[in-house]
Amino acid sequence: MPDEAVIDQHTTPERIDDVVIRFAGDSGDGMQLAGTQFTASSALFGNDLATLPNFPAEIRAPQGTIGGVSSFQVHIADWDILTPGDSPDCLVAMNPAALKANVHDLVKGGLLIVNTDAFEERNFAKAGYDTNPLEDGSLDAYQVIGAPMEELTKEAVKDSGVKGRATLRSKNFFALGLMSWIYTRPLDPVYEWVTKKFGEGSAVANANISALKAGYNYGITVEALHHTYEIAPAALPPGEYTNVVGNVATAWGLIAASEKAKLPLFLGSYPITPASTILEELARHRNFGVKTFQAEDEIAGIGSALGAAFAGRLAVTSTSGPGLALKSETLSLALAMELPLIVIDIQRGGPSTGLPTKVEQSDLLFAMYGRHGESPLPIVSTSAPSDAFDAAFEAARIAVKYMTPVILLTDGYIATSSEPWNLPDIDALPDISRPFASIENGDSFLPYLRDEETLSRPWAIPGQPGLEHRLGGLEKDSLTGNVSYDPDNHETMTKVRQRKIAGIANDIPDVEVHGGGTGLLVLGWGSTYGAIRTAVNRVRAAGREVAHAHLRHLNPFPKNLGDVLSRYETVLVPEINTGQLTRLIHAEFLIPTVGYNRVQGLPMKARDVEGKIHELLDEGAST
Amino acid sequence: MTDTARYERSDFQTDQEVRWCPGCGDYTILASVQTYLASLDIDREKHVFVSGIGCSSRFPYYMNTYGMHTVHGRAPAIATGVATANPDLTVWVITGDGDGLSIGGNHLIHALRRNVNLNIILFNNQIYGLTKGQYSPTSEVGKTTKTSPMGTIDRPFNPVSLALGAEASFVARSLDMDRDHTIAMLKAMHENEGAGLLEIYQNCNVFNDKAFADLTDKGTRDQNRIWMEPGKPITFGKDNEYGVQLDSAGARVVEVADVGLHNIHVHNPAATNPAAAFALSRISHGPYGPTPLGIFRDVEAQSYGRALEQQIAAAQQTRGPGDLEKLVRSRGTWMVPSA
Structure with missing residues (x-):
């Protein structure tokens, strides 16, 4: 460790463009909290940022083991970034297991902050170390800074009122304080949060603030740290920003849609990782007239939502893959009844319980085809936390306008990560309301008499006199909605259901292409957006031509997609699955594509996509 | 019924041909329900009938009200959405012993324990009729059917015990052929605010005829x-x-x-x-x-739909009506000025 000079605490910090920091510890160590607070301070400071929480499915896996390691990565920058970063420049490791699970990602020469109190014999064995990694030379490639965080935290909080083992709980705030000093983050936002969360003057608030200050002062005091850094506010497009987590933005988008559709919001949902926070967020907003219903199971989640849709509400159900499977039968009923319904699938690693807390894009074909009978429905996807609000709003717009269930695909990465979001002009959001059905006196109500343009049927709701009607899962007459077993009628209805969904292509924007050329196009959807755009920009900055197109609408596709794809010699499709969009593209356009497929439960990395792009460009150059 | 009744029974009949087997107990129950609804001073458009799958579940097609014929077993869940979204509606659930107690048992007990404002009519004929004669969760032990050629070894549910175990605020039992009693039970269930379950012994004259002979034969x-x-x-x-x-x-x-x-x-x-x-x-x-x-049980308890409306009113009282501009700023914001 360097010990050249006693540090002048007033030395001007080194200005850097960006940094990727990972907080890692036991799942009980409070690393998600430390990371979230570090992020919040950075956001309010005006940096651009992107986060990546990564935690085990177990609430408390065995302490000190690799399986119990929880981490939170944040990328902060003074420029417009799109990903949480591929490799951390700085790693905080609260114990040997956290070190072992993460150090291989740390860039060579990177800063490694360790809690030395946890580096003891017992923990080495649990983490699978034969020797003390702090002493055996295995970390020579990094700048290691050790701090006895537990001892110092205990000492710092001794007058707070917190006693016994509970004193150790504040050690994440010690780590946060130390990191705040190294990266010149303001402490005020943390004070405010702690005071609000635990109550001003409470023992826990006192302990956390004392530990935070102790960590900060430790940075000032010890000689080991000879350097601090600062990252200037980012030159983002002008506007008002907040740091938003994907699932929260999704929930807010639904509330906005409810206002602009002039329909009270109803969410029927069953808790499932990583979708539960949508239910939790909406449950907090009863004053918007939002009704949340925690159902007895996934089927009742969608069932109650379908009932609410019949009653004239903006109805939503939220889930993840296994839950979508359970909802499939009722989804087909919603489709047959032609009622508006938004089904949110936060994709996670599958099949079965799979990787509940990890990301995957493997439900695309399930969303497309996972129903019995001929049952097309629109699919909308979200590309980033800051995009989730708009995506949810768009799903609602289509559902209401076309009287159809819509699947909104997001994923576990978008759900839990955060980034700055340029707040929309609420007043400028479009009106997406539709009038309920009405009939002239004397006419009889025809529930399946369609609008000529959209092919949507009229929506009449209980309480409207004269429009009493019955909907059901049995095939319906194409006008009256009465049960019909007529062969021609079934064919008519099957085809009109197809045409209605296909026609939505006339009502969605063309896919935009970023970059030019005719050689290579990278086509993506969902949360790979940041990695692909970053990779494409890096390759272009290196002087090579490559373009990026990203899909919001996966069914139907934008009308220009076939033309766009056919303009390029090669189409690269990176996905966190084994090639699901690839199959849809093949089926729809008969255009060959090259897949880049990773299924590790991790977000797509910009570095990997960049490598693949160079590889394809090199191949193109050599042929 | 009074002379000033707003409706006739025919106001609740649809133009759809009723397609139950001749002699089915469902006809009598349909007549009882239509007669009861016609006696009420409730707008016809405020009634919603929700059913699952099975013979009895065709019921909504024959009621000139709002109605949904839905997914097997799921009627209580779907009706929960209707009744919770709009507690001013009168929501009826039509289900059977297979629909309500087998494939949909979970939804039934949860609707009852939550006290959702539902009137659930359980047509119990102790047999699967629509699929042509397999035993049901209320068939008696030893019953010989197509799927139990050596007699069933399943122990049956007692639907009333089940509903009481779930603490439904209203539980009753009636007989299909006794229209006056059925109507009296419908009235009592309707007047109870929360979740009610009315079990009606309903004769399936094709697949399980005379299942209720002990209660219907003159001699017994x-x-x-x-x-x-x-x-x-x-x-x-x-x-x-x-x-x-x-x-x-x-x-x-x-x-x-x-x-x-x-x-x-x-x-x-x-x-x-x-x-x-x-x-x-x-x-x-x-x-x-x-x-x-x-009537086994008839207690007063606030319904789920009303309780939820109360929470909304309370939230609006203390926090004011929702303000989206404030909501999106609720986690702190910063300005990026024009360059």
Whole structure:
């Protein structure tokens, strides 16, 4: 460790463009909290940022083991970034297991902050170390800074009122304080949060603030740290920003849609990782007239939502893959009844319980085809936390306008990560309301008499006199909605259901292409957006031509997609699955594509996509 | 019904041909429901009928109200959405022993325990009719059917016991052919604010004819129908010679002469504790021998839909109506100025 000079605490910090920091510890160590607070301070400071929480499915896996390691990565920058970063420049490791699970990602020469109190014999064995990694030379490639965080935290909080083992709980705030000093983050936002969360003057608030200050002062005091850094506010497009987590933005988008559709919001949902926070967020907003219903199971989640849709509400159900499977039968009923319904699938690693807390894009074909009978429905996807609000709003717009269930695909990465979001002009959001059905006196109500343009049927709701009607899962007459077993009628209805969904292509924007050329196009959807755009920009900055197109609408596709794809010699499709969009593209356009497929439960990395792009460009150059 | 009734029974009939088998008990129940609704001063458009799958679940197509014929077993869940979204509606659930107790058992018990403002009519014919004669979760042990050629070894549910176990605020039982009693039960269930379950013994004359013969045949019915009336000792038989006695061992049938009328249980369906009602429900484990009919439980309790509306009103009272501009700024914001 360097010990050249006693540090002048007033030395001007080194200005850097960006940094990727990972907080890692036991799942009980409070690393998600430390990371979230570090992020919040950075956001309010005006940096651009992107986060990546990564935690085990177990609430408390065995302490000190690799399986119990929880981490939170944040990328902060003074420029417009799109990903949480591929490799951390700085790693905080609260114990040997956290070190072992993460150090291989740390860039060579990177800063490694360790809690030395946890580096003891017992923990080495649990983490699978034969020797003390702090002493055996295995970390020579990094700048290691050790701090006895537990001892110092205990000492710092001794007058707070917190006693016994509970004193150790504040050690994440010690780590946060130390990191705040190294990266010149303001402490005020943390004070405010702690005071609000635990109550001003409470023992826990006192302990956390004392530990935070102790960590900060430790940075000032010890000689080991000879350097601090600062990252200037980012030159983002002008506007008002907040740091938003994907699932929260999704929930807010639904509330906005409810206002602009002039329909009270109803969410029927069953808790499932990583979708539960949508239910939790909406449950907090009863004053918007939002009704949340925690159902007895996934089927009742969608069932109650379908009932609410019949009653004239903006109805939503939220889930993840296994839950979508359970909802499939009722989804087909919603489709047959032609009622508006938004089904949110936060994709996670599958099949079965799979990787509940990890990301995957493997439900695309399930969303497309996972129903019995001929049952097309629109699919909308979200590309980033800051995009989730708009995506949810768009799903609602289509559902209401076309009287159809819509699947909104997001994923576990978008759900839990955060980034700055340029707040929309609420007043400028479009009106997406539709009038309920009405009939002239004397006419009889025809529930399946369609609008000529959209092919949507009229929506009449209980309480409207004269429009009493019955909907059901049995095939319906194409006008009256009465049960019909007529062969021609079934064919008519099957085809009109197809045409209605296909026609939505006339009502969605063309896919935009970023970059030019005719050689290579990278086509993506969902949360790979940041990695692909970053990779494409890096390759272009290196002087090579490559373009990026990203899909919001996966069914139907934008009308220009076939033309766009056919303009390029090669189409690269990176996905966190084994090639699901690839199959849809093949089926729809008969255009060959090259897949880049990773299924590790991790977000797509910009570095990997960049490598693949160079590889394809090199191949193109050599042929 | 009064002379000033707004509706005729025909106002609740649709132009759809009723397609149950001739002689099916469902016809009588349909007539009872239509007759009851016509007697009410409730707008026709405020009634919603929600059903699952099965013979009885075709019911909504024959009611000139709003209706949904849905997914097998899921009617209570879907109806929960209707009733919770708009508590001003009168929501009826039509289900059967297979639909409500087998594939949909979970939704049924949860709708009941939440006290959703639903009126659930369970048509119990102790057989699968629509799929042509397999045993159901209420078929008696040993029943020979297409799927139980050697007799069933499944023990049946007692739907009333099940509903009481879920603490439904209203539980009753009736017989399809007794229209007056059915209508009285429908009325009592409707007037109860929360979740109600009315089990109706419904004869399937094709696949399970005379399943309820003990309660319907002239020769046996008087000694087997235990009519329960609130506030009265529970006695039955041609000359009220039998009665029900209740103690820590449960409820049992006795001869009134043996124990004296003062030892006969006085029925109180409004009791908060459902224990006595449960004991009464155990007198018979199906429509065999003396079987209680009428209201088992009828207690006042706020419905789920109303409770949720109250929370919304309270939230708006304390926090003001929702403001989206404030919401998106609720986690702190910063400005990026124009360059």
